[in-house]
Amino acid sequence: MKTRITLTVNSEGRELLVPVHKTLLEVLREDLGLIGTKHGCELGECGTCTVLVDGEPTLSCLALPADLEGLAITTVEGMARGGELHPLQQAFAELGAAQCGYCTPGILLTAQALLADEPQPSRGRIREALAGNLCRCTGYTKILDAVELAALRMSPSGSRV
Amino acid sequence: MKDQFTVVGQPLPKIDAWAKVTGETRYADDLVLPRMAFGKLLRSPHAHARIRAIDTSRARALPGVYAVITGHDLPRVKFGILPVSQDEEALCTEKVRMVGDAVAAVAAVDEETADAACRLIDVEYEPLPALMSIHESLAHPEVRIHEYGDGPNVHKNVALQFGDVEQALAASHLVREDVFYFEGNTHLPMEQHAAVAHFGPDGKLTLWSSTQTPHYVHRLLGKILDLPGAHIRVIAAPVGGGFGGKLDPFAHEIAACKLSQLIGRPVKIACTREEVFYIHRGRHPVLMWIRTGFTRDGDITGCHLRTWLDGGAYGSYGVASTFYTGVINPVTYKMPVYKFEGARVFTNKPPCGPKRGHGTPQPRFALECQLDKAAEQLGLDPADLRKRILQEPFTKTANHLTVTTIGLGECIDKVVEASGWRDKRARFAAAAKTSKPLWQSRKRKGIGIAGSAYMTGAGTAIYWNNMPHSGVVVRADRSGGVTILCGATDIGQGSDSILAYLPAEVLGLDPKDVHVHPADTSLTPVDLGSYSSRVTLMCGVAAIQAATRLRTAIARAVAAKLEVAPEQLVFRERKVGVLDDWEKAMPFAQAVELGEAMHGVLAFPGSYAPPKRAGKYKGGGVGPSPCYSYSACVVELTVDEDTGWIELDDVWIAHDIGRALNPLLVEGQVEGSIYMGIGEALMEGQVFRKGLHKHPSLLEYKSPTTLETPPIHTFLVETDDPEGPFGAKEAGQGPLLPVIPAIANAIYHAVGVRMDEVPITPDMVLRGLELKRQGKPARIGPDRLPLFRFKEPLAVESAFGQPADAVAVRPFADPSA
Numbered sequence: 001m002k003t004r005i006t007l008t009v010n011s012e013g014r015e016l017l018v019p020v021h022k023t024l025l026e027v028l029r030e031d032l033g034l035i036g037t038k039h040g041c042e043l044g045e046c047g048t049c050t051v052l053v054d055g056e057p058t059l060s061c062l063a064l065p066a067d068l069e070g071l072a073i074t075t076v077e078g079m080a081r082g083g084e085l086h087p088l089q090q091a092f093a094e095l096g097a098a099q100c101g102y103c104t105p106g107i108l109l110t111a112q113a114l115l116a117d118e119p120q121p122s123r124g125r126i127r128e129a130l131a132g133n134l135c136r137c138t139g140y141t142k143i144l145d146a147v148e149l150a151a152l153r154m155s156p157s158g159s160r161v
Numbered sequence: 162m163k164d165q166f167t168v169v170g171q172p173l174p175k176i177d178a179w180a181k182v183t184g185e186t187r188y189a190d191d192l193v194l195p196r197m198a199f200g201k202l203l204r205s206p207h208a209h210a211r212i213r214a215i216d217t218s219r220a221r222a223l224p225g226v227y228a229v230i231t232g233h234d235l236p237r238v239k240f241g242i243l244p245v246s247q248d249e250e251a252l253c254t255e256k257v258r259m260v261g262d263a264v265a266a267v268a269a270v271d272e273e274t275a276d277a278a279c280r281l282i283d284v285e286y287e288p289l290p291a292l293m294s295i296h297e298s299l300a301h302p303e304v305r306i307h308e309y310g311d312g313p314n315v316h317k318n319v320a321l322q323f324g325d326v327e328q329a330l331a332a333s334h335l336v337r338e339d340v341f342y343f344e345g346n347t348h349l350p351m352e353q354h355a356a357v358a359h360f361g362p363d364g365k366l367t368l369w370s371s372t373q374t375p376h377y378v379h380r381l382l383g384k385i386l387d388l389p390g391a392h393i394r395v396i397a398a399p400v401g402g403g404f405g406g407k408l409d410p411f412a413h414e415i416a417a418c419k420l421s422q423l424i425g426r427p428v429k430i431a432c433t434r435e436e437v438f439y440i441h442r443g444r445h446p447v448l449m450w451i452r453t454g455f456t457r458d459g460d461i462t463g464c465h466l467r468t469w470l471d472g473g474a475y476g477s478y479g480v481a482s483t484f485y486t487g488v489i490n491p492v493t494y495k496m497p498v499y500k501f502e503g504a505r506v507f508t509n510k511p512p513c514g515p516k517r518g519h520g521t522p523q524p525r526f527a528l529e530c531q532l533d534k535a536a537e538q539l540g541l542d543p544a545d546l547r548k549r550i551l552q553e554p555f556t557k558t559a560n561h562l563t564v565t566t567i568g569l570g571e572c573i574d575k576v577v578e579a580s581g582w583r584d585k586r587a588r589f590a591a592a593a594k595t596s597k598p599l600w601q602s603r604k605r606k607g608i609g610i611a612g613s614a615y616m617t618g619a620g621t622a623i624y625w626n627n628m629p630h631s632g633v634v635v636r637a638d639r640s641g642g643v644t645i646l647c648g649a650t651d652i653g654q655g656s657d658s659i660l661a662y663l664p665a666e667v668l669g670l671d672p673k674d675v676h677v678h679p680a681d682t683s684l685t686p687v688d689l690g691s692y693s694s695r696v697t698l699m700c701g702v703a704a705i706q707a708a709t710r711l712r713t714a715i716a717r718a719v720a721a722k723l724e725v726a727p728e729q730l731v732f733r734e735r736k737v738g739v740l741d742d743w744e745k746a747m748p749f750a751q752a753v754e755l756g757e758a759m760h761g762v763l764a765f766p767g768s769y770a771p772p773k774r775a776g777k778y779k780g781g782g783v784g785p786s787p788c789y790s791y792s793a794c795v796v797e798l799t800v801d802e803d804t805g806w807i808e809l810d811d812v813w814i815a816h817d818i819g820r821a822l823n824p825l826l827v828e829g830q831v832e833g834s835i836y837m838g839i840g841e842a843l844m845e846g847q848v849f850r851k852g853l854h855k856h857p858s859l860l861e862y863k864s865p866t867t868l869e870t871p872p873i874h875t876f877l878v879e880t881d882d883p884e885g886p887f888g889a890k891e892a893g894q895g896p897l898l899p900v901i902p903a904i905a906n907a908i909y910h911a912v913g914v915r916m917d918e919v920p921i922t923p924d925m926v927l928r929g930l931e932l933k934r935q936g937k938p939a940r941i942g943p944d945r946l947p948l949f950r951f952k953e954p955l956a957v958e959s960a961f962g963q964p965a966d967a968v969a970v971r972p973f974a975d976p977s978a
Contacts, residue, residue, distance in 0.1 A: 035191040036184015038401070040351045041434040045860040048351055076184035085182070093178035096825040099833065100653025101181030102351040102401030108182065127867040134859065136349055136402050137653050139836030140867045142829055 005065050009034065010078030018065060025049045025060040028075060036076040036105050040134065047133035050106035051075050057110045057132075076105035079112065087150040088112055097146035099137035107133045111147045120151055167733060168666040169887050172825040175658040176672060177399070177651065189371040189398040190355035190431045197357070198227050200420050200430035201275035202412060203265040203282050204439065205257035208291035208509040208852030209306070212255055212284065215265060219281040225274035227424040229282065231265045235419055236387040242377060242409045244624055246316070246476025248307055251385065251415035257286070258306055258474035259509050260853055261439025266416035268428050291509040291852040295448060295471050298506045299947045306474065306507040311952075316472050316505040317483045320952040321780055323559040324498030324959030329463030333454030335538055339531050340450050342918040342943040343523035345471060346845035347443035348516050349864055352401020354440060355431040358417035366422070367394045370414050373403045373650050374690030377623060379682040381410045386418055397680035400691075403652035404837070405515035408692050409442055409477055438857035442514030443847065445482055445505075446471040447523035450946055455535050459546045463498040466490065466524060469947060470505040475512035479505045481783055482513065485520025488784035490528055491558035492614040493569065493791070494550040497961045499559040502951035510849060515692060517837055518894050521615065522901060526919060529611035529902030533909065542586070543906065544577050547612050547793075557960040561776025565788045565965060566880035568817025569612055572793035575815035575876040580795040582608065589910060603802040606810070607911025611902040612793045615895030617819075617885065618695030620771045620785030629768035629973055631699035632686025635664055635707040637715070637763040641735065641750030643668060643675050643708075648688035649700045650680045654893050655826045656696045662822060663701055663886060667708035669732030670749060686766065694891030697822065698787055699769045701886030706973075707767030714763060718755035719747065768973035772884070774966045778957045787884035790891045791817040794835070794899035800911040802930060805923030807843060807908065809871035812900060816875070819882040819890030830892035832873045838900035840865045846920050917942025 003020050006013055009032060018027055025042070028034040028051070037060055040048030044062040051060045052074040079086040088108050091097070098104040107130060114121055114129040121129070126147045127140075135143060152158040180186045217229040232254035241247045253262050265282050269275035292298040292306060292314065302313030311318035330336050356370040366388060372378050375397040383390035400407060413430040421428040432440065448469040454462035468486040472479045487501030518525075536543040547569075552558070554567045577583070589606045597603045622630060634646040643664055651657040661675040678684060688700055712732055719737050720727040729739050731746075738746020747755075756763050775781045795813045800806070812835055821827045844863035848855045856862045881888035905916040914929030917940055925941045933939035 029191075034184075035187065038188075038352070039190075040353070041859045043434070043858060043860065045858060046351065076182075080183060085179075089182040092182045093174045096172075096175065096178070096829045098175075098178055098181040099655070099829055100350070100352065100400060100402040101177070101186050102188065102653075104181055105184045131866045131868045134351060134864060134866065136351055136404070136837070136864070137833045138829055139832035139834075139873055140870050141832040141873050142825075144867070 003066055005069055007065055007068060007073060008071065009073045010075060020066055022065065023061055024063040024065050024068065027065050028060060034075050034077050038102050038105060047110065048103050048106045050109050050133065052109050052113055055113055055116055057113045074109065076108055079108060086112065087153045088147065091146040091150040091153065095142050095146045095149060097138060097142040103133060103135045107135065107143060115151055115154060120155060123148065166666060168662045168672060169822050171823065173672060173823055175655050175826065176661045176677065177657055186399050188352055188401050189357060189369055192357045192369055192398065194357065194359060194427040197427040197429055198268040198270065198424060199272045199275050200266055200268045200417055200428045201272065201279050202263040202416060202430065203279040205260060205262040205264055207257055207286050207288055208260050209289040210257050210286040211289060212253060212257065212264065213287055214285040216283040217265060219283065220267060220278040223274065223278045223281055225270040226278045227268045227426065228420055229265060229267050229278065230416065230419055230423065236385065238384060240381055240385050240410065241476050242478055242623060243476060243480055245480055248309065248476045251412040259511055261436065261511060263412040266420060268420040268424055293508055293510060293849055293852060295469050295506045296947050298508050299949055306509060314507045316476055316507050317480050318504045318952050319483055319780060320502040320954035321560065322500040322954040322956045326463040326465045326498045326500040329498045330452065330454040333462045334457040335455040335535060336452065337531055337535050338452045339527065339534065340917065340943050340946065341527040341530065343447045343526055344846040344920055345444050345446035345513060346841050346847055347438060347441055348404035348406035349862065350402025350404060350406055353432045353434055353437045354407060354411060354413060355429065356414040356417045357427060357429045358421040359427040360418065360421040365392045366418055367396065368414060368418055369396045369398050371400050371407055372397050373400060373407045373652055373692060375650060375680050375682055376648055376687050376689055378410050378414065382418065385410065385415055394683040397650040400650060400652040403691060404517045405519065405692060406442055408515055408690065411440060434859060435857045438854055439511050441473065441511035442477050444516040444841065445513040445520065447486055448943060448946065449524060449527045451527045451531055453531055455539065457539070459536065459539050459541050459549055461494055461496050461550055464496050465500040468503040468524060469949065470503065471508050471513065472505040473508055473510040473512035477512045477514040479513065482515065482520040484780060484783035486524050488560055489521045489614065489616065490524055491560055492562055492564055492789050493552060493612060495552055496559055498959050500954060502954065504949060504951065509852060517834065518615065518897050519693065522841065522898050525613050525898045526902045529899065530905050530917065533906040544573055544582060544610050548573050553962070555965040557963040557965065559959040559961040560784065561781060561960040562784050563774050563965045565884055566819065566882045567791055568878040568880040569791035569793060571878045572791055572815035572817055573612060575878065576793050576795040576813040579874060579876065580608065580797065580813045582610070582795055585797065593911065593913065605800050605802060605911040606797065607800065607907040607909070608795060608797045609903045609906030609910055610793065610795050611899035611906060613895060613898035614789045614791050615891065615898060616693060616786030617698045617788050617790055617891040618771060618786055619693040620775060621782040622689055629687065629770050630695065631688040631703045631769045633700060633703040633707045633767040634686055635711050635765050637711055637753045637756065639750065639754055639757065641674065641748065641753060643670060645675060645677045645704065646685045647679055647700055647704065648685040649696050650691045652691045654691065654830060656691065656700060658826065659697050659701055659822060660704055663704045664708035667705055668712055670735055694894045697889055697891065698885050701889060703767035703769040705767065705886050707765050710765035711763060714760050715752050715756040718759040719752045722755055770972040772969035772971045774969040779955060788819065788882045788890050790895040792896045792899050794903045796900065796903040796907045798904065798907045798911065800908060800926060802912060805926035807921065807923065807926065809839065811872050811874065813874045814896055815878055816892060816896050817878045817880050817890065818892055819885045820879050820888035821877050822887065822889050824877060827877055827892045828875045831875045831896040834894065834896035835873050835900050836865060836870050838897040839870065842901040842904040842919050842921060844920050913939055915940040
């Protein structure tokens with residue numbers, strides 16, 4: 001059974017006709033072509049498919065689009081402003097925080113949500129916030145460094161770091 | 162020299178970093194082609210069973226199903242990555258040997274329909290006894306998993322002896338005999354394997370796949386599908402994590418190709434996470450017995466190692482893995498005589514293969530823990546003992562491996578100093594002697610050390626040949642850009658970036674001016690693949706050679722124009738000119754035009770093959786490498802005596818990288834290796850019950866999160882190795898090795914319990930503490946070895962201490978050729 005829904009993804013309204021049981025992950029990737037959202041398990045275990053729903057990190061593999069009408073969905077494609085990368089994206093690239101890059105979109109969005117709540121988190125808080133996102137390449141070290149650098153750059157005094 | 166580099170040594174972003182942080186990178190499962198169908202594999206629910214019959218009629222009748230195939234629709238030929246182990250079928254026809262063996266494949270209009278069709282395939286199995294461990298497989302020769310090998314259920318039996326070990330041990334002050342077990346574990350890349358195959362109307366096949374070895378897949382697909390290789394193109398998509406798990410040709414790749422051929426549409430097969438656990442090819446479980454002699458001062462007199470590998474259901478890289486559990490050990494410390502016996506045993510579990518460190522983390526764990534025990538018995542500091550016995554640079558080992566530069570001593574100094582080793586060693590030991598009352602929290606701190614060595618690229622290819630191991634073509638464009646074609650596969654380690662940095666360095670360009678086109682068998686020269694830590698060294702040397710040839714050609718043309726000698730010309734800042742007269746230097750783009758006018762198309766090859774210096778004995782081809790990297794690691798941790806919980810406080814790692822071509826990338830490889838080693842030491846294990854994988858999921862298969870990963874303090878030691886590109890060695894695998902024994906040694910330092918088995922879990926710590934309380938030997942580890950006859954060893958003279966062979970044949974190295 002298919003249902004007609006309207007999703008707001010990266011500030012754009014998108015009308016869709018999708019099977020009711022199709023997950024947000026599948027709809028983003030297959031119906032909207034937003035392949036930046038990755039799947040690591042499709043069981044809600046690894047954090048790879050994380051997107052933001054009204055600013056909250058949400059596992060898109062467990063979310064059903066029909067529940068999300070009227071809410072703001074943000075994927076990694078929605079992080080940059082025009083041609084300007086989000087400070088997190090910039091810092092991840094500069095510091096080598098993305099190796100294979102597969103977990104990167106989910107981690108970027110989780111970190112974005114953290115910085116929205118806590119602009120200057122401690123390293124311990126960053127570790128806690130990212131504990132649900134598995135990365136097998138980096139040992140997390142460069143990821144934590146990059147979130148700290150982005151937080152610093154986003155602070156009023158840190159724009160030139 | 163170092164000061165003259167402009168690109169090398171800079172902490173530059175990877176050239177693909179921008180695509181990766183914006184979600185633009187297209188991995189295999191992100192590819193969508195018009196009219197594409199979706200495939201699924203039906204996998205065996207039995208660990209060992211004969212296939213009586215497969216009926217696909219109900220599946221074929223399901224609306225939306227395009228095709229259903231079994232092994233009978235494929236050429237009846239067995240394959241395997243190693244020529245000596247041709248034992249796999251993409252779809253099993255007679256027998257399944259593990260839960261997860263594929264028996265049929267479906268292509269349908271969508272994934273859901275393909276899944277439904279799989280459930281409509283009727284397979285009649287006759288279950289056979291499942292052998293789930295080394296002991297079981299050796300104890301039941303009447304049950305045969307394969308009909309080939311070196312004995313019933315024995316895939317490989319090897320024995321090598323370099324000098325008279327018994328005599329050396331007899332003359333030793335101390336002889337230690339220890340038994341260790343290293344549980345198997347898996348790569349767990351975040352990207353599940355995926356493949357898209359398109360058999361075009363022109364009769365040509367293109368396969369996009371998440372593979373680390375497009376060349377080997379290309380070679381084998383021709384045989385497996387009975388198609389001319391010239392009509393097959395394999396493209397490795399950017400790989401979302403490999404670690405050795407994407408090095409074989411796999412059932413889903415082959416089935417996608419065949420299905421596409423049959424239905425005339427592109428076919429995608431994307432594996433589920435559970436399937437990735439069955440594909441496996443991960444760390445071998447290894448049981449080890451090691452007997453080592455020492456002088457009173459701690460010098461090793463000789464070593465005898467026996468290993469039993471649980472290979473799982475298929476050969477895969479297992480013959481190489483078996484050798485690797487033995488042959489790299491003598492590279493680290495002086496070991497005048499050495500004997501190694503190894504056996505790989507088939508079991509009804511997912512096949513093991515190469516995982517980061519391929520076959521070496523297990524014996525490294527054994528050797529480094531044994532050194533810790535010996536140091537204690539000899540009254541020596543474990544760091545001092547290791548420094549005393551370092552292998553000599555530019556010599557040969559007992560087993561005829563040529564060692565070049567060695568930075569291990571400096572690595573040990575770095576981690577000892579940075580960690581406060583001497584102070585903490587004494588302080589924690591003193592604290593351990595005090596007893597705390599039961600009502601107080603009883604947490605104990607410990608600090609442990611280990612060293613290691615690893616190869617920078619295998620000295621021989623998987624199939625015997627005299628061709629380059631890595632090839633690069635550089636092409637200059639009139640715009641001033643340069644294109645690099647190379648078969649290397651970027652699995653996140655940054656090989657694409659290395660392929661931009663090195664030509665940029667040689668040609669005085671910015672890496673952004675270099676366009677890298679990797680891993681496409683129809684376009685790029687062969688690179689053997691992303692394994693054995695070979696890529697930076699082999700592609701790197703080839704890329705430097707190609708770029709140097711281009712520079713020489715351009716220099717000739719510019720020299721003629723400027724009326725100077727070509728040798729006077731400098732390439733830098735995107736210009737070519739004479740340093741004393743830099744105002745007249747011309748833009749690189751103009752220099753390219755002059756070069757093209759003089760020579761025609763500016764495209765030059767670079768080739769690399771390792772120096773030929775394998776030991777002249779059977780088996781001597783496994784182990785040689787152009788050079789070896791070295792690492793030293795100190796771990797500080799806290800053990801809770803009430804719960805057995807182990808908390809890592811800090812890890813210090815120093816790595817001999819030869820030269821850091823990009824320190825940021827090297828650190829990333831080192832940190833990732835430490836992380837993966839921590840997982841293997843403390844939580845990761847492939848565990849089976851009644852033939853079934855106990856936890857084929859990311860939630861239950863425990864791996865470290867940010868919370869379990871401690872601060873990692875990384876130090877890079879540069880030894881400028883003559884074999885490496887600008888002196889560089891590997892970074893991707895070696896640093897994993899020492900962290901596992903360093904953890905076990907630190908636990909002993911904290912609570913006095915020897916952990917001779919990994920992963921080390923809290924219940925093991927508590928069992929060890931209980932044994933200690935009872936006054937029994939406080940050791941957790943295996944207590945029995947299988948009854949097994951190794952082969953009569955091949956006796957070879959020890960080459961220990963002989964000078965390195967400086968005149969080894971270096972194929973393709975002549976720059977003027």
